[in-house]
Amino acid sequence: MYTTKKWIYAKPFVNEPTLDNFRLVEEAVPELADGEFMIRAMYLSVDPYQRIYMLSVPVGSTMIGGQVGQVIESKNSEFPVGSYAFAQVGWSTISVCDPAKFETRKPYVLPDLHGLPLSLGAGALGTVGNTAYFGLLEICNPQPGETVVVSGAAGAVGSMVGQIAKIKGCRVIGIAGTEDKCRWLREIGFDATINYRTDDVKEALAGAAPDGVDCYFDNVGGQTSAIVKGQMRQFGRISVCGTISMYNSEPAKVVDPQLDFVWKQLMQEGFSVHRWTDRWFEGVKQNLQWILDGKLQYRETVTEGFENMPAAFIDMLKGGNIGKAVVKV
Ligand SMILES: NC(=O)C1=CN([C@@H]2O[C@H](COP(=O)(O)OP(=O)(O)OC[C@H]3O[C@@H](n4cnc5c(N)ncnc54)[C@H](OP(=O)(O)O)[C@@H]3O)[C@@H](O)[C@H]2O)C=CC1
Ligand SMILES: C/C=C/C(C)=O
Numbered sequence: 001m002y003t004t005k006k007w008i009y010a011k012p013f014v015n016e017p018t019l020d021n022f023r024l025v026e027e028a029v030p031e032l033a034d035g036e037f038m039i040r041a042m043y044l045s046v047d048p049y050q051r052i053y054m055l056s057v058p059v060g061s062t063m064i065g066g067q068v069g070q071v072i073e074s075k076n077s078e079f080p081v082g083s084y085a086f087a088q089v090g091w092s093t094i095s096v097c098d099p100a101k102f103e104t105r106k107p108y109v110l111p112d113l114h115g116l117p118l119s120l121g122a123g124a125l126g127t128v129g130n131t132a133y134f135g136l137l138e139i140c141n142p143q144p145g146e147t148v149v150v151s152g153a154a155g156a157v158g159s160m161v162g163q164i165a166k167i168k169g170c171r172v173i174g175i176a177g178t179e180d181k182c183r184w185l186r187e188i189g190f191d192a193t194i195n196y197r198t199d200d201v202k203e204a205l206a207g208a209a210p211d212g213v214d215c216y217f218d219n220v221g222g223q224t225s226a227i228v229k230g231q232m233r234q235f236g237r238i239s240v241c242g243t244i245s246m247y248n249s250e251p252a253k254v255v256d257p258q259l260d261f262v263w264k265q266l267m268q269e270g271f272s273v274h275r276w277t278d279r280w281f282e283g284v285k286q287n288l289q290w291i292l293d294g295k296l297q298y299r300e301t302v303t304e305g306f307e308n309m310p311a312a313f314i315d316m317l318k319g320g321n322i323g324k325a326v327v328k329v
Contacts, residue, residue: 001028001029001199002028002029002038002072002094002228003026003027003028003029003094004026004027004028004029004065004092004093004094005024005025005026005073005093005306006024006025006026006027006062006090006091006092006093007022007023007024007062007063007091007092007309008022008023008024008025008055008060008061008062009021009022009057009059009060009061009062009063009268010022010023010060011059011325012059013054013055014056014085015066015248015249016248016317016318017051017248017310017313017314017317019152019310019311019314020316021165021310022063022309022310024307024322027239029094029095029096030094032073032074032075032096032097033075033098034043035075035076035083035098035099035100035214036074036076036096036097036098037071037073037074037076037077037079037096037097037099038071038073038074038094038095038096038097039067039069039070039071039072039085039087039089039094039095039097039107040069040070040072040093040094041067041068041069041092041093041094041095041306041329042067042068042069042070042118042119042329043067043068043069043118043121043326043327043328044065044066044067044083044091044122044309044327044329045065045066045067045122045123045126045127045324045325045326045327046065046249046309046312046313046316046325046326046327047066047127047316047325048242048244048316048317049067049238049242049294050063050313051062051247051248051313051317052247054128057136059126062090062091062092063090063093063269063309064088064090065088065090065091065255066086066087066088066089066105066122066126066127066243067086067087067089067092067177068084068085068086068109068110068118068119068121068122069083069084069085069095069123069128070083070084070085070128070183071083071084071109073130074157076099078109079097079099079107079109080109080320083109083110084109084110084118084121085107085108085109085110085202086107086121086122087107088105088107088111089107090101091309093272093306093329094234097273100187103189104274104277105117105144105274106277107263108280109123110125111281111284111285111288113288114288114292115123116250116288116291116292118299119302119324119326119328120151120291120298120300120302122324122326123156123298123300123323123324123326124156124160124287124291124296124324125284125287125288126284127273128156128157128160128324129160129283129284129287130163130240130273130276130280130283130284130287131157131273132157132158132160132164132287133160133164133283133286133287134271134276134279134283135157135161135217135239135241135271135273135274136148136161136164136165136215136217136239137168137238138240138271138276139271140199140215140216140217140237140238141215141237141238142165142170142214142215143169143170143214144170145169145170145216146170146171146215146231147170147171147172147173147209147211147212147213147214147215147233148161148162148165148170148171148172148173148213148216149171149172149173149174149175149205149209149213149215149216149217149228149244149253150162150165150172150174150175150213150216150217150219151175151196151216151217151218151219151220151224151225151228151243152175152176152219152220152242153174153175153176153181153185153190153193153219153262153296154174154176154177154178154181154182154184154185154322154323155176155219155231155321155323155324156321156324156325157219157221157242157324158174158176158217158240159174159185159188159292159297159298159322159323160183160296160298161292161297162174162189162190163188163189163295163296164290164295164296165188165192165215165296166297166302167290167296170214170215171191172189172190172191173190173191173192173194173205173208173209173210173213173261174190174192174193174194175195175196175201175220175224175249176192176194176196177195177196177197177319178192178195178196178197178319179195179198179224180322181193181195181322182194182195184299184322188297191208192208192290194208196224201223201224201227201228202227202231205227205228205231206231209231210231210238211233212231212233213228213231213232213233213234213236214232214233214236215236215237215238215239216228216232216238216239216243217239217241218227218236218238218239218240218242218243219241219242219272220243220244220245221240221242221243221244221245221246221251222245222246222251222252222254223245223252224241224245225254226254226255226256226257229256229257229260229266229268230257230260231261231262231263232266234264234265235264235265235266235267236264236266236267237266237267237268237269238266238267238268238269239269239271240268240269240270240271241270241271245318247317248317250255296324298324298328299322299323299324300323300324300325301316301320301321301322301323301324301325301326302327302328303315303325303326303327303328304327304328305329306327308327309327312325312326312327313325
């Protein structure tokens with residue numbers, strides 16, 4: 001009989017999460033039924049969506065989230081004991097997973113990562129990488145020579161979006177919240193960066209993209225995004241991935257340049273990466289190949305210790321991470 005540790009959503013989030021929103025519990029892991037497998041967490045993902053999705057989950061539930069772990073017992077031949085899997089089983093050290101219960105976010109055995117760290121299965125070679133791959137290529141359809149702007153650029157998704165746009169021959173401008181982050185983005189090939197906390201975004205963007213923006217990959221929403229949308233070119237495309245500037249507070253009152261949507265014939269589309277569940281491994285394989293070819297760099301901010309999950313989550317929401325925020329058990 002195994003015992004698991006779990007982080008419980010103990011108190012509803014109001015504004016920025018704090019440690020007292022969470023409670024750590026220990027409990028026995030139930031026996032497996034047919035079709036189920038048991039997974040021991042190795043790397044857990046802390047993600048912005050957890051902040052907003054938990055609002056629709058009852059207090060007292062286990063915190064939601066994905067993890068890479070090892071299968072330690074199995075009554076499902078697709079998940080053999082000893083294999084490494086990704087599963088959306090929440091903030092828990094040992095979990096029972098029934099794949100039949102998932103419509104999207106289905107668990108899967110990780111493909112061969114060619115010696116790269118397993119943690120990438122919770123980031124660049126998983127949901128994050130696919131969000132960048134499909135969200136940029138399918139919605140913005142960036143063309144060589146075009147100008148692409150990405151907000152939240154030094155984060156998990158944003159840093160991959162900018163590099164994929166470079167692979168596609170675009171000029172890339174990243175918007176991020178610290179000088180350190182901006183410096184790193186330039187090191188990995190971004191053509192220009194804007195620090196939204198210290199720069200005048202409107203002026204800086206006009207300087208960096210004097211002819212306007214063809215594609216905008218929006219991770220943040222709010223005022224920054226209203227400014228970028230005001231500087232789009234004819235037939236510009238906007239991929240709305242997330243609105244993190246609003247997750248911890250009331251949305252800022254901003255005015256979208258609606259007239260531009262008509263006159264410049266702009267296209268804006270929101271998406272969930274799970275739209276491409278059927279093409280999941282196409283994205284993983286391509287991102288893996290780009291990493292192996294040295295065309296795509298990944299970075300992780302790793303917090304050690306399951307007991308530090310809430311702190312890692314809170315820190316990520318405040319911008320403490322560069323690249324993907326993960327917790328190593
Ligand atoms: N549509 C989809 O299917 C998916 C959407 N997403 C979305 O993608 C976005 C990025 O997620 P992910 O890459 O995992 O997270 P990140 O790794 O980018 O981490 C979050 C980052 O958000 C930035 N941030 C925090 N508060 C603000 C703010 N008020 N204004 C601007 N930036 C802020 C911080 O960077 P900084 O220092 O620059 O402020 C922080 O590092 C999120 O909006 C998320 O919800 C993610 C996965 C799937
Ligand atoms: C599937 C993830 C969605 C967001 C908004 O992060």
